[in-house]
Amino acid sequence: MTLKTRQQTFKLTKAPLLAICVLTATGTTTFLSSMTVAGTTEQANLSYGVYIGASKMFNIGYQTTLTDKSYHSYMKLKPKGLAKLFANITMVMNTQGVVQKHKLQPTKFSLHWKKKKRKRTSNIIWSLPDKPTTSRTYKVSSSKQAALKQAVSPKMPDPLSAFLRMGITDTKTPCGKSQRIYDGVKVYDLKFSLLAKTIYDSKAKNTYKGPAFKCRLNHKPVAGYSKNHLAKLKKDPINFTVWFAPVKSIILKKSILLPIAATGKIKGYAFSAIANKPTFAGKSL
Secondary structure (H helix, E strand, O other), rough: OOOOHHHHHHHOOOOOOOHHOOOOOOOOOOOOOHOOOOOOOOEEEEEEEEEEOOOOOEEEEEEEEEHHHHEEEEEEEOOOOHHHOOEEEEEEEEEEEEEOOOOEEEEEEEEEEEEOOOOOEEEEEEEOOOOOEEOOOOOOOOOHHHHHHOOOOOOOOOOOHHHHHHHHHHOOOOOOOEEEEEOOOOOEEEEEEEEEEEEEEOOOOOOOOOEEEEEEEEEEEEEEHHHHHHHHEEEOOOOOEEEEEEEEOOOEEEEEEEEEEEEEEOEEEEEEEEEEEOOEEEEEE
């Protein structure tokens, strides 16, 4: 691994949580497999390899289990190969909530972040109509606390729920809405915009090939950021291109959208991620 690649790897790990969430696809873990019962649930499973140039830096796995009234999602990020020497970071997210015909609302969310020996965990509980309650294993400055208190609202989703909400409730106008997101640490806006309805045809093996919605995602920080971080984001804003594949959900009686690829830049370095062997309801996409 060259010095330049090492620097790229280190800088990628310092990117906002948004960067990880945009790369999220349903993954290879077995955390929810015990919940899957034929005829009562549907489960999406994908896994990503995240590349900077030709170097694979991370694996991302995410799994979502759906019923007609609920959802439960799990995501894990971990470094790959030599990246462990320069980017020894692991992230795990869990969320669960309720599904209605035109609504999706989280009830619990947790984020666990481990970098070398440093560990941080935050938990959010929604009890409508109240604002969500947040607990953390670490301290947040009083100025950030005040900004978060003002910015957070009762129906604001966590990152995983936000993407699932778009994929389930906004399928008639894919990527036609913006969402304000709260992860227990920061509040930010994601602006979704549809670029094209296209055919996704990656040359890579074991990847999805078929109809897809190509979308643009723009990030705007709202609360929980330091002045230095805000200045960096203003100078180098975060934008991604994401492809969503439509799949038929028998339980929800409608088509839903799953993210199958993403490209973009983080800290000025280009990355790419493609879902490998994606499945939904036990079948290959």
